[in-house]
Every structure is written in C-alpha cells, then in structure tokens.
Amino acid sequence: MKTWVHSETGSPEVLRQIDVPVPRPGKGEVLVRNRAIGLNPVDWKFIAWGHPAWDWPHTPGVDGAGEVAGLGEGVTHLAEGARVAYHNDLTRPGSFAEYTVIPARAAIPLPATLPFPAAAAIPCPGLTAWQAVEKVNLWPGAEVMVTGASGAVGGAILQLARRRGWVIHAVGSAGQAARLRGLGAATVTDYRQDGWRDAFGQNPLDAVFDMVSGAHATTLAPLLGANGHLVCIQDRQEAAPLPAFTTTISLHEVGLNAMHAHARDRQWGRLVAAGQAMAADIVSGVFDVQLIEVAGFDDLPAALARLKQGPNPGNRVVML
Incomplete structure (x- = not known):
C-alpha cells in the first residue's frame, strides 16, 4: 500500500x-x-x-x-x-x-x-465539540461564549449548542460573521477589536468554550457568573484563574x-x-x-x- x-x-x-x-x-x-x-x-x-x-x-x-x-x-x-x-x-x-x-x-x-x-x-x-458541550450541564437560555468560533471545532460547537437552546456569543473573524450566525451564533464579536471583552462585563456568562490557549482562557474567567464553566479545548488551566470562593467556577479540559x-x-x-x-x-x-x-x-x-x-x-x- x-x-x-x-x-x-x-x-x-x-x-x-x-x-x-x-x-x-x-x-x-x-x-x-x-x-x-x-x-x-x-x-x-x-x-x-x-x-x-x-x-x-x-x-x-x-x-x-x-x-x-x-x-x-x-x-x-x-x-x-x-x-x-x-x-x-x-x-x-x-x-x-x-x-x-x-x-x-x-x-x-x-x-x-x-x-x-x-x-x-x-x-x-465533531467529537471534540461533542465532548466540550457534554462537559457542562446548562439549561435552555443559558448564555455561553465560543472563542475561535470560525474554525471547524468552533462551528461544530455552535451547532450543538444551538440544539440545546443556549444563547451563543461567538468570537471570531469579522469576515465570518454571517456564516457563524447561520451556524447558531446570536452575536458575533471580532477578536481583533480592542476591548472586545468589555461588552460582556455587565452580562455574566454561564460558560466559555475557549479554543485559543490556557493563558487566553484565563483572561475570560472574570466574564463568568456564579457556578460558571471554563472549558479549554486548546491547553488547560494549570492554576485556578480566580480566587477561591468567589464565583466558584468549574474548570474543564478537553482531549479527544x-x-x-x-x-x-x-x-x-x-x-x-x-x-x-x-x-x-x-x-x-x-x-x-x-x-x-x-x-x-x-x-x-x-x-x-x-x-x-x-x-x-x-x-x-x-x-x-
């Protein structure tokens, strides 16, 4: 062969x-x-x-x-x-x-x-995306963020999350905004825009699915509300990103x-x-x-x- x-x-x-x-x-x-x-x-x-x-x-x-x-x-x-x-x-x-x-x-x-x-x-x-969404136990209407949403895993997560009735905030390339909305995103944020995280400060999220790096995921932890979920698909959290007994978030790593x-x-x-x-x-x-x-x-x-x-x-x- x-x-x-x-x-x-x-x-x-x-x-x-x-x-x-x-x-x-x-x-x-x-x-x-x-x-x-x-x-x-x-x-x-x-x-x-x-x-x-x-x-x-x-x-x-x-x-x-x-x-x-x-x-x-x-x-x-x-x-x-x-x-x-x-x-x-x-x-x-x-x-x-x-x-x-x-x-x-x-x-x-x-x-x-x-x-x-x-x-x-x-x-x-597809199965990486399935593992990621299976990590969290959320309800219809829960608000989640997906970074790196323009990629193959991100697009699969959007579709699986939409079926669960979650409100999805996609972070990706501005040129892919229409495609990401078609896959299930309620909003699309351009990651190249300065201060893009600020828009989420008044609306705590229930979960974040990060496909960039462990260090990048650490910067998103403050955007989670009480008992939120931080799911790392590239890398993992080597240390707790927030003080103990604050928002008491859960940390997840994904490795197919x-x-x-x-x-x-x-x-x-x-x-x-x-x-x-x-x-x-x-x-x-x-x-x-x-x-x-x-x-x-x-x-x-x-x-x-x-x-x-x-x-x-x-x-x-x-x-x-």
Missing part, C-alpha cells in the same frame, strides 16, 4: 510517500481501507513535535473514513465491507495511508448515503485522543453513538460538516500545509 511517512520532525514538507506491506489487525482491531482522510491541526503539530512512542518512519494522521477490510480476533460487532469513520490513537501508525489498523471500538458506523469526505471530517472536530489510553468501553460506546448521530444529521441536512477543501491523496502534504497556514473556516480532507 501507499503511505505518507516522515523520518524526522518538521513541517508537512518532511512527508514522503512510500510503499509498505498492508498491516494486519490484531486482537480487538480492524483494518480499514481508507477512502478519505480528515486533516486536523494535531496532525501538523505532532509532525513538528514527534512522539516518544513512535517507530520511525512514522505514518501520521488521526482521522479517516472507509470500509472495513479485515477483522482481528474477537471482533464480532463489525463485518467486512462495513462503512466506518474513526479517530485513531496518535501514538499508532495513522490514517495518512491506503489502509489503517484501528481499535474496533473506535469505528463509527456510517449511513450508506454519507459521502466519505464528509464522514472523514466528523471524528476530531486521551480516550484511547483512559476511556472504558462504555465511554467509547457513547462517543461512537454521538459520531453515528452526527453522521445521520449530516445526511438529513441538520448538521453542516463545513467542508472547505477536498484534495487528492498525492496532494496531502500541500493540503496539510494549507491547513497550517490557515485560515480554516471549516474542514479540509483528502480523498483516495
């Missing part, structure tokens, strides 16, 4: 395409013939950083969609030919290949009518890949069910998967470089 690998850390340009034997699934695993590959910021970041668990050369990539081409020992809930999407453990050989071995419990069943490029855009952005090392099977069952529901909603037209580019397999490094360069008002995928 053809696969993209790198033997050193660096930019997406270090990737090279080689031929290797098709891997075989082990116990509790399945082999997926990839039809589309989802590109995510975590891909170019770990190509730059590396990981101590990798064998070199390493095939990166966490998201993909295709057909089950082989079953490992003990896998009975899937059949060969089944259409699936997946989020793979970034410590394993990844999705930037014609075939990928994944844990069977990570396979998300797909509707027959869902195109593979749309399916490949579900796992990392941590599921592979720490989640139980029943937690994976809930995650896969959420992905399956999202796939059905894309087919029925009630969820926008936000595809902005479908590139070819041979163009993968360049497409990943475009993702790194940005802007990315949605998802970029590669079609095999």
Whole structure:
C-alpha cells in the first residue's frame, strides 16, 4: 500500500510517500481501507513535535473514513465491507495511508448515503465539540461564549449548542460573521477589536468554550457568573484563574485522543453513538460538516500545509 511517512520532525514538507506491506489487525482491531482522510491541526503539530512512542518512519494522521477490510480476533460487532469513520490513537501508525489498523471500538458506523469526505471530517472536530458541550450541564437560555468560533471545532460547537437552546456569543473573524450566525451564533464579536471583552462585563456568562490557549482562557474567567464553566479545548488551566470562593467556577479540559489510553468501553460506546448521530444529521441536512477543501491523496502534504497556514473556516480532507 501507499503511505505518507516522515523520518524526522518538521513541517508537512518532511512527508514522503512510500510503499509498505498492508498491516494486519490484531486482537480487538480492524483494518480499514481508507477512502478519505480528515486533516486536523494535531496532525501538523505532532509532525513538528514527534512522539516518544513512535517507530520511525512514522505514518501520521488521526482521522479517516472507509470500509472495513479485515477483522482481528474477537471482533464480532463489525463485518467486512462495513462503512466506518474513526479517530485513531496518535501514538499508532495513522490514517495518512491506503489502509489503517484501528481499535474496533473506535469505528463509527456510517449511513450508506454519507459521502466519505464528509464522514472523514466528523471524528476530531465533531467529537471534540461533542465532548466540550457534554462537559457542562446548562439549561435552555443559558448564555455561553465560543472563542475561535470560525474554525471547524468552533462551528461544530455552535451547532450543538444551538440544539440545546443556549444563547451563543461567538468570537471570531469579522469576515465570518454571517456564516457563524447561520451556524447558531446570536452575536458575533471580532477578536481583533480592542476591548472586545468589555461588552460582556455587565452580562455574566454561564460558560466559555475557549479554543485559543490556557493563558487566553484565563483572561475570560472574570466574564463568568456564579457556578460558571471554563472549558479549554486548546491547553488547560494549570492554576485556578480566580480566587477561591468567589464565583466558584468549574474548570474543564478537553482531549479527544486521551480516550484511547483512559476511556472504558462504555465511554467509547457513547462517543461512537454521538459520531453515528452526527453522521445521520449530516445526511438529513441538520448538521453542516463545513467542508472547505477536498484534495487528492498525492496532494496531502500541500493540503496539510494549507491547513497550517490557515485560515480554516471549516474542514479540509483528502480523498483516495
């Protein structure tokens, strides 16, 4: 099979395409013939950083969609030919290949009518957004802020939050305002505008979903009201951002890949069910998967470089 690998850390340009034997699934695993590959910021970041668990050369990539081409020992809930999407453990050989071995419990069943490029855009952005909104227990009419709302995860959060009846204040690019309102934002604030936080000082929020950094999230903590929630999707809070026994906010970190090392099977069952529901909603037209580019397999490094360069008002995928 053809696969993209790198033997050193660096930019997406270090990737090279080689031929290797098709891997075989082990116990509790399945082999997926990839039809589309989802590109995510975590891909170019770990190509730059590396990981101590990798064998070199390493095939990166966490998201993909295709057909089950082989079953490992003990896998009975899937059949060969089944259409699936997946989020793979970034410590394993990844999705930037014609075939990928994944844990069977990570396979998300797909509707027959869902195109593979749309399916490949579900796992990392869609399930990260689902995890984020699941962190907080809020009521219809609750007021929340979503920073980095112009990106793929932000757009997914807007849609999931809208279904819960929350009033959403999106912070993003001014040029994306109409799109963000279409996805569910009640207001859109340009993050480049000086003093944009001041508008929220008289209206305490019930939750903030931050996709910038832990330091950035710290500056938003004072905007939360009593018992509010600060949800970090990039980075985390290493120290309490506010004095104890003031607004008594809750701190949350979101890390989809941590599921592979720490989640139980029943937690994976809930995650896969959420992905399956999202796939059905894309087919029925009630969820926008936000595809902005479908590139070819041979163009993968360049497409990943475009993702790194940005802007990315949605998802970029590669079609095999």
